[in-house]
Amino acid sequence: MKKIEAIIKPFKLDEVKEALQDVGLQGITVIEAKGFGRQKGHTELYRGAEYVVDFLPKVKLEIVLSDALVEGAVEAIRKSAQTGRIGDGKIFVSTIEEAIRIRTGETGTDAI
């Protein structure tokens, strides 16, 4: 099992969600976030003024899925979240040791 964590622009969320559903993924966790990377998040709201925004709204997605689905899911996120500009976000993939469905006690891929 793997976990995909993706940081994307908020306005790409609906498109990413649809793309993930198209590759067979049903459940995702969405977390409202804020951050900055290479773009530094520095946005000058008024011309020549000191009033700046240092963090930008982001959305973090978390998906736990079987190994077989990882490649398709990563590609779906990358394609649907891409605008070609700095700030499009990042995708992280890590290994999950175990998953347990609280309601039934099922474990492993049966629980996801």
Place this chain on the structure above:
Amino acid sequence: MPALAEVVAEIADEMRARPDRGEVATYIPELARADPQAFGIAVIDAQGQLAAAGDSETPFSVQSITKVFTLTLALGKIGDRLWRRVGREPSGNPFNSIVQLELEKGVPRNPFINAGAIAVTDAILSGHAPREALGEILRFLQFLAEDPSIAIDHAVAASEKRTGFRNVALANFMKSYGVLDNPAEFTLGVYFHHCAVAMSCRQLAMAGRFLAHNGRNPTTGLAVISPERARRINAIMLTCGHYDGSGEFAYRVGLPGKSGVGGGILAIAPGTASIAVWSPGLDTAGNSHLGRLALERLTKRMGWSIFGE
């Protein structure tokens, strides 16, 4: 078909000379300072060629035209769930009407009247601080226009905040019906500021390109939104983009368009061009008088009306 650059130059010459210029908006005091003699036009075709004339490089207050871009952001963020809190039917009423809102239990008729745009702004704001949501909106405009110099006009934002009593009423009315998730003053703060963004005709036409090209940036080929969503936003621009003057705009111009009380209009010729015009004098429905006339001339001469030549 005539050369686009020549047509645009001739239209600008005609508009510059016309004595009938409409009335500059005065309900936001800072907008009353606009020069009624100003006229600008910029057209960007599918090949990325710019045809511009008049005051096409002068930044003006885009006002309600930002509602097109906030609608795009909100739909991208929460998808069709947005339509639970705002409708998509023409209103037939002025842009700041409160009557219809009461009759329809706090759900605004469409995302382009003021109440609807406040509800859309609330969706963008949810989960974030007001200044961060504002930063996202501004960055989105800079990204679409490929121009990081676009900024908010501080004086106009302050003027709107100081005199926006009706908008305060609309927001509080919606809050009482549970249509707004955030404190009304936070949502209004973001709304007043994104309406006060200043852009030139060229910057605005650049920002509108994705709507003319199935949701894609025609230069990079990368998707801003899906083709289906671009088509639907264009449909709402056609039916609701000029408030109670939307029928007249469709009849005379024949393109999806969105006006602002700063005197700007963004119009989309699907598959063909993104067009921005600006002249501060307004007609009785609150839309740019010469802007609409210029677009009527342009679509007639270029055969661009979506309803046929």
